[in-house]
Amino acid sequence: MADITAIAKQFTDFYYSTFDTNRAGLQGLYRDNSMLTWEGQPLLGAATITEKLTSLPFEKVQHKVTTLDAQPSSATVASLIVSVTGLLVVDDSPNPLQYSQVFQLIPDGGSYYVFNDIFRLNYA
Numbered sequence: 001m002a003d004i005t006a007i008a009k010q011f012t013d014f015y016y017s018t019f020d021t022n023r024a025g026l027q028g029l030y031r032d033n034s035m036l037t038w039e040g041q042p043l044l045g046a047a048t049i050t051e052k053l054t055s056l057p058f059e060k061v062q063h064k065v066t067t068l069d070a071q072p073s074s075a076t077v078a079s080l081i082v083s084v085t086g087l088l089v090v091d092d093s094p095n096p097l098q099y100s101q102v103f104q105l106i107p108d109g110g111s112y113y114v115f116n117d118i119f120r121l122n123y124a
Contacts, residue, residue: 004071031113036049061089063086064086081102
């Protein structure tokens with residue numbers, strides 16, 4: 001298996017850069033069987049997930065990754081689990097929000113797609 005930490009970093013760099021500049025551009029990372037749980041709300045399918053992400057009530061967002069951990073998620077398939085924590089700067093607020101997000105990435109040709117995605121804001 002390739003270096004999963006490098007794959008996880010490359011994926012999250014792309015994911016958050018795209019999220020921060022063009023949320024609709026994330027649709028290609030999901031499939032019809034993909035699931036996102038956003039703050040406890042389960043969403044199924046690439047179109048539904050993209051609709052949720054593009055309808056979030058802010059104009060501008062910047063992700064700042066604090067931690068990134070990755071592990072293989074199967075002994076037989078080159079899939080992986082990626083756990084991220086970080087800060088969200090929303091609409092230039094001086095008070096960033098803490099978040100955690102977990103992705104399960106499944107190989108698809110020469111790249112990966114998001115099979116599972118769990119996002120939570122972390123309130124202190």
